[in-house]
Amino acid sequence: MAEGEQGVKKEEEEGQVVNPWEVSAGKGGIDYDKLVDQFGCQRLDAALVDRVARLTGRPPHVFLRRGLFFAHRDFSDILDLYEKGEKFYLYTGRGPSSEALHLGHLIPFMFTKYLQEAFKVPLVIQLTDDEKFYWKNLTVEESKRLAHENAKDIIACGFDVDRTFIFTDFGYVGGAFYENMAKVARCVTYNKAVGIFGFSPEDHIGKCSFPPVQAVPSFPSSFPHLFPGKDQLRCLIPCAIDQDPYFRMTRDVAPRIGYQKPSLIESRFFPALQGENTKMSASDANSAIYVTDSTKEIKTKVNKYAFSGGQDSIELHRKLGANLDVDVPIKYLNFFLEDDDELEHIKKEYKEGRMLTGEVKQRLIAVLSELVARHQRARAQVTDEMVDAFMAVRPLPKMFS
Amino acid sequence: MAEGEQGVKKEEEEGQVVNPWEVSAGKGGIDYDKLVDQFGCQRLDAALVDRVARLTGRPPHVFLRRGLFFAHRDFSDILDLYEKGEKFYLYTGRGPSSEALHLGHLIPFMFTKYLQEAFKVPLVIQLTDDEKFYWKNLTVEESKRLAHENAKDIIACGFDVDRTFIFTDFGYVGGAFYENMAKVARCVTYNKAVGIFGFSPEDHIGKCSFPPVQAVPSFPSSFPHLFPGKDQLRCLIPCAIDQDPYFRMTRDVAPRIGYQKPSLIESRFFPALQGENTKMSASDANSAIYVTDSTKEIKTKVNKYAFSGGQDSIELHRKLGANLDVDVPIKYLNFFLEDDDELEHIKKEYKEGRMLTGEVKQRLIAVLSELVARHQRARAQVTDEMVDAFMAVRPLPKMFS
Numbered sequence: 001m002a003e004g005e006q007g008v009k010k011e012e013e014e015g016q017v018v019n020p021w022e023v024s025a026g027k028g029g030i031d032y033d034k035l036v037d038q039f040g041c042q043r044l045d046a047a048l049v050d051r052v053a054r055l056t057g058r059p060p061h062v063f064l065r066r067g068l069f070f071a072h073r074d075f076s077d078i079l080d081l082y083e084k085g086e087k088f089y090l091y092t093g094r095g096p097s098s099e100a101l102h103l104g105h106l107i108p109f110m111f112t113k114y115l116q117e118a119f120k121v122p123l124v125i126q127l128t129d130d131e132k133f134y135w136k137n138l139t140v141e142e143s144k145r146l147a148h149e150n151a152k153d154i155i156a157c158g159f160d161v162d163r164t165f166i167f168t169d170f171g172y173v174g175g176a177f178y179e180n181m182a183k184v185a186r187c188v189t190y191n192k193a194v195g196i197f198g199f200s201p202e203d204h205i206g207k208c209s210f211p212p213v214q215a216v217p218s219f220p221s222s223f224p225h226l227f228p229g230k231d232q233l234r235c236l237i238p239c240a241i242d243q244d245p246y247f248r249m250t251r252d253v254a255p256r257i258g259y260q261k262p263s264l265i266e267s268r269f270f271p272a273l274q275g276e277n278t279k280m281s282a283s284d285a286n287s288a289i290y291v292t293d294s295t296k297e298i299k300t301k302v303n304k305y306a307f308s309g310g311q312d313s314i315e316l317h318r319k320l321g322a323n324l325d326v327d328v329p330i331k332y333l334n335f336f337l338e339d340d341d342e343l344e345h346i347k348k349e350y351k352e353g354r355m356l357t358g359e360v361k362q363r364l365i366a367v368l369s370e371l372v373a374r375h376q377r378a379r380a381q382v383t384d385e386m387v388d389a390f391m392a393v394r395p396l397p398k399m400f401s
Numbered sequence: 402m403a404e405g406e407q408g409v410k411k412e413e414e415e416g417q418v419v420n421p422w423e424v425s426a427g428k429g430g431i432d433y434d435k436l437v438d439q440f441g442c443q444r445l446d447a448a449l450v451d452r453v454a455r456l457t458g459r460p461p462h463v464f465l466r467r468g469l470f471f472a473h474r475d476f477s478d479i480l481d482l483y484e485k486g487e488k489f490y491l492y493t494g495r496g497p498s499s500e501a502l503h504l505g506h507l508i509p510f511m512f513t514k515y516l517q518e519a520f521k522v523p524l525v526i527q528l529t530d531d532e533k534f535y536w537k538n539l540t541v542e543e544s545k546r547l548a549h550e551n552a553k554d555i556i557a558c559g560f561d562v563d564r565t566f567i568f569t570d571f572g573y574v575g576g577a578f579y580e581n582m583a584k585v586a587r588c589v590t591y592n593k594a595v596g597i598f599g600f601s602p603e604d605h606i607g608k609c610s611f612p613p614v615q616a617v618p619s620f621p622s623s624f625p626h627l628f629p630g631k632d633q634l635r636c637l638i639p640c641a642i643d644q645d646p647y648f649r650m651t652r653d654v655a656p657r658i659g660y661q662k663p664s665l666i667e668s669r670f671f672p673a674l675q676g677e678n679t680k681m682s683a684s685d686a687n688s689a690i691y692v693t694d695s696t697k698e699i700k701t702k703v704n705k706y707a708f709s710g711g712q713d714s715i716e717l718h719r720k721l722g723a724n725l726d727v728d729v730p731i732k733y734l735n736f737f738l739e740d741d742d743e744l745e746h747i748k749k750e751y752k753e754g755r756m757l758t759g760e761v762k763q764r765l766i767a768v769l770s771e772l773v774a775r776h777q778r779a780r781a782q783v784t785d786e787m788v789d790a791f792m793a794v795r796p797l798p799k800m801f802s
Contacts, residue, residue, distance in 0.1 A: 130583050140580045155427030170583075179541045182531050184572075187568025190591070193606050205584030205594050209610035 018242050019198060021135060023269060029276040032070060032268060035155030039244045041071045041266065048072070052077055056118035062338055063111045065269065066172065071241060073251065074263040079234050084316070087400050088234040089227070090115055091208075091217045093126035094154065096146035096168075103368070104287035106375070107335070109157040111267070112238045116163060122399035123164045124227060125154060125218050130169040134206040143169055151387050153291060153400050156378035159390070165226060167392040169213055177222045180257075184212035187253040196245045202378065214243075215250040218262035225393050235262040240269060271331050273305040279329045295369045302329065302365050303358075307382045310350075310357035321353035322360075329357070329364045336367050419643050420599060422536060430677040433471060433642075438564075440645045442472045442667065449473070452480055455521035463739055466514050471473040472642060474652065475664040477636050480528045483520065488801050490628070491516055492526035492618045492663070495555065497547040497569075498537050502554045503689035504769070505671030507776070508736070510558040512668070513639045517564060523627060523800035524565045526555060526684060527618050552788050554692060557779035560791070564800045566627060567791040570614055578623045581658075585613035587776040588654040597646045597718065598630040616651040619663035626794050636663040641670060672732050673773055674706040692777065694772045703730065703766050704759075711751075711758035722754035723761075730758070737768050743779060 015026030018035060036043055044067070053060045063069050078088050092112045094105065116123050127145040127150060136147070147168045154166065161215075173181070192209060193208050218235045220227035227233055237247060244266060251261040272287040286305055289298055310326030311317035324330050324347060337343045346363065348356035415774030416427030420435060426432075437444055445468075446763050454461045464470050479489050493513045495506065517524050528551060529545040539547070548569045555567065574582070593607050594600060619636045621628035628634055638648060645667060652662040673688040680738055687706050712718035725731050725748060747764065750756035 006445065091609045124573055133583055140584065171576075171581055175572075178531075178574045179571055182534050182607060183541065186605050187537055188601050188606050188607055189599070194602070198593070201592045201595070202590050204587050205589050205591055205609045207585055207587055207613070208591065208606045209613075212610075320661055323442045369663075374765070 012313065018240055019245055021118065025241050025276070028307060030269060031170060036071050039071075039241070039248065040375060041073050041241075041244060041264065042075075042076065044072045045266065048079075050336065051076075052118075054315060055082060055155070055325065060116055061111060061114040061118075063107065063114075063335070065340075066334055068107070069111060069257050069265050069267045069295065072264055073247070073266075074261065075236065076105050076296075078234055078263045079323065080379050081234060085327045087121055088263075089121055089220065089399075090123040091126070091216070091235050091237050092130060092239060093125070093217070094136045094150055095128045095131050096143065096150040097132045097138075099146065099149060100290045100292040101370075102290045103332075103335075104288065106157065107267055107270055108238050109154055109159075109238060113159055113240060114156050117159065120400065121163070122225060122396055124217050124226070125164065125166040126214070126215060127151060127160075127166065127168040127266075128166065128210075130173070130206075130213060132172075133214050134204070134210055140170065141240055148384075148387060151390065152188065152382040153375075153379055154173050155382045155386060155390055156375055158246070158378065161256055161386070162391055163396060165394075165396065166289055166387075166391060167393075168174050168391070171391065172393070176224045177216055179291075180216040182224045183211040183257045184250070184253050185209075187256050188212070188249060192249075193364055211246055214246045215253065217251050218247065218254070221259070225395055226399070229256075232260055234260050239266060240346075241266040242269070270335065271305065273281045273328055273329060275302060275328060276306040276331065289368055289372065291379070293372060295365075295373070298368050298372060299365050302368070303362050306332070306361060306364070308357040308361075312354075317356060318353045322350045322355075322357065323346070324351055326361075327357075329360045331358070332364055335366065335373065337363070340376040418473055420646055421594060421643055423431065423660070424643050426677070435681070436642060437472050437683045440472075440642070442642075442645060442665065443476075445471050445476065445666065446662070447790060448479060449480075450478075453519075456483060459519055462512060462515040462519075464508065464515075464736070467735055467743075469508070469736060470512060470639070470666050470668045472667040473665055473669075474648070475662065476637065476666050479664045482635060487635070488522055489520075489664075490522055490621065490635050491524040492527070492638050493524070493640060494615070495551055496532050497538075498527045498533045498539075498542065500550060501691045502551065503691045504733075504736075504772075505689065506554075507558065507692065508668055508671055509558075509641060510555055510704065511637050515559050516559055516604045516637070516639060517561065521801065522564070523797055524560065525618050525624060526560075526565065526567040527615070528552060528569045529611075529615060531574070531607075531614060532611055533606070534571075539741055541571065543799075544728070547789060548722040551784040552791065554780055556778075556783045556787060556791055557776055559647040560589065562787070562790055563765050564797060565791055566624065566795075567788075568794075570794065573794070576701050577625045578617055580625045581617035581620050582613040582616045584656050584658045584747065585616045585651070586610075589613070589650060594650075595727065597650050603631050612647055612650055616654065617733065618647065619651050619655070620660045622660070626767060626796055627800070632659075633661055636659055638663050640665065640666045640667060642667040644721050671736065672729060674702060674708065674729055675728065676708040677732065678731060690769055690773065690782070692773055694705065694773060696766075696774070699769050699773060703762050703769070707733070707756040707762060707765070709762075710752075711761075715757065718757060723751045723756075723758065725752050728761075730757075730761045733765055734761070734768065737772055738764070 016030060017024045049060050051066050081233055090112055092108050118174060127147040129147040132138055133140055133143040145379040151166055199207050216222045221231045247262060255259045274287060290303060307328040309323035311320050330347060333343055346360060350360050417431060418425045450461050450465050477763055491513055493509050528548040530548040534541055534544040552567055591609060594676060606784055617623045621634040622632045646663055656664045673689060686688035690702060708729040714723050731748060734744055747761060752759050
């Protein structure tokens with residue numbers, strides 16, 4: 001069976017919906033095990049994490065060693081080749097649907113930055129302004145403006161301009177990229193696209209035109225200014241697992257048009273403050289911490305909205321301890337508190353009732369405030385000229401060094 | 402009812418199929434009257450032809466005065482505005498599916514050249530190499546090569562490089578053109594596209610991605626190097642009537658995205674040598690006269706294949722005369738013999754049995770041989786540099802003069 005066969009319908013039957021436009025959990029949160037089985041991807045196990053550490057000569061990223069990036073497709077192939085001295089390139093992206101990014105949006109970029117540094121490889125970042133024009137009620141101009149603003153937040157994550165090409169679809173589609181779009185489109189029937197993405201016949205044709213646009217950055221020939229003569233260079237895509245349908249389709253098509261299948265490394269969703277049942281929503285400001293939030297706002301949101309696994313009274317809490325499985329502050333610390341020992345300590349103390357929710361939230365507020373303040377300082381340094389520099393269609397002579 | 406509502410199904414029920422990929426007649430040839438009613442376009446009457454003559458100060462083109470361009474959409478609006486001193490631009494195109502063009506392929510270009518000269522207006526010519534990649538079993542490279550070769554034949558028709566921009570989709574899609582594609586795509590549901598174009602769910606998604614590509618040259622903002630600040634400039638599209646579905650769709654969408662509807666002037670099909678039931682087929686060399694044919698080949702094809710309305714024996718012919726309604730040599734002369742008096746004389750003599758099929762064919766061979774030889778001489782003068790000059794993305798400062 002082709003990789004793309006596991007479609008939208010099956011997910012719906014089983015009570016959770018995960019596709020690029022909708023993530024909603026059944027009872028008890030997203031069932032990631034079921035998702036891996038449904039999508040047909042592979043689990044990212046400890047042996048693979050150890051291998052990354054060994055090959056890169058540095059400790060694996062928090063997101064990796066704590067299982068937040070938890071699934072993959074052929075990541076081990078990339079490592080096999082890397083071990084033999086072959087390089088690859090990274091591809092990630094964002095749909096620019098909002099002015100400000102929330103913490104969940106930062107996850108793939110923080111992780112991609114780590115991969116870029118650890119493996120010393122080039123990176124392409126796609127801003128799908130066309131996608132947001134198709135799916136949201138935005139004008140072309142507004143989609144493009146949001147892409148430009150989002151690019152600043154992405155650059156603020158610390159990417160190396162000598163190894164990074166950022167592009168928007170409205171700006172870059174054309175030429176070799178458009179040729180590859182056509183090659184992909186010719187290999188995907190409408191029925192197949194419906195099976196993968198759940199389009200309806202009353203959806204506009206922009207929707208079924210779009211998947212090839214997100215597919216083709218997986219192919220080095222889409223970037224003749226970066227990878228001339230390197231049509232077989234492998235591509236690794238770090239992304240949240242809701243993007244998997246695009247790349248199931250891409251991997252299905254790739255060998256039919258003479259290209260390598262991209263590899264993937266896929267993350268869980270960063271939970272909403274209210275709990276794990278969905279990923280955060282850009283449309284509900286109280287569901288998420290934004291990179292534009294002040295320390296005061298962070299404090300209010302965490303204290304007021306972060307779902308607690310602690311007990312209703314101090315007495316009961318001291319006696320029963322916290323339920324870490326549903327506790328949002330612990331989940332957030334799991335993403336952002338780098339010190340493994342401290343995290344383990346907090347989890348133990350909290351679970352056994354010696355630490356109170358308020359104390360855990362205090363620590364989280366400190367961690368997030370520092371993270372957000374650091375981002376805001378970096379963001380303030382990003383000029384329009386820097387955006388232009390990252391977006392210039394240019395060779396990157398030092399991209400593999 | 403929107404203009405696009407008259408779909409493929411209705412045509413099929415009535416025994417003739419006319420869409421951009423298939424033209425097949427019911428019994429007795431294409432019923433053009435029915436087509437005009439089905440498509441919802443307007444008949445191009447003598448009063449409109451006279452008006453063109455008056456406004457341009459030159460006799461109307463043979464194709465116009467003999468009713469070969471026979472239908473239109475809002476062509477009179479274009480003339481109203483022209484009379485008030487407002488200019489417009491022309492848009493025509495070709496799907497480059499074959500190495501050599503046949504006479505039927507030349508019709509829109511010969512007519513467009515006349516319009517360009519008569520009205521002194523700019524012209525954009527789209528070569529849909531992406532369409533042919535989608536619909537024919539061609540590689541991207543072969544589609545692009547055919548587009549380049551076809552461009553030479555088009556240039557050989559005598560277009561003015563100071564008023565003409567030729568582009569291929571693989572070369573030009575992107576930027577403002579791609580933004581307009583997205584705007585059109587967002588206004589057309591898949592169901593609507595199926596109604597207009599007859600796509601099946603087992604067709605690949607390239608097919609339903611394509612109509613916006615052919616739609617957007619109708620909008621001046623797709624050519625920012627030609628028409629900056631002239632977003633409301635009107636567009637006139639000369640084409641064969643099988644292209645009407647694209648522009649029904651385009652006209653339906655235009656006001657919803659703030660653009661003018663393009664106007665159309667539409668031709669009958671140039672008949673195959675074997676008769677009027679279809680347009681010529683690029684895949685059957687004996688169904689058509691090619692611009693690459695030698696005089697000898699033209700002579701053989703006309704004598705051997707051109708369907709005659711004459712009688713079976715000379716005696717019978719002298720008595721009954723020819724049936725001009727089905728006679729292909731007369732139809733061809735109707736397109737290409739410019740002298741109205743001579744044509745009328747031939748038709749009368751032939752119809753009344755005084756002229757024989759062989760004699761009419763002799764005259765046709767002379768006319769076609771001269772036309773084709775002239776084309777071949779012009780084609781031989783067209784260099785790759787000239788193709789580059791026509792295709793350069795550049796302003797055309799003298800395009801309205």
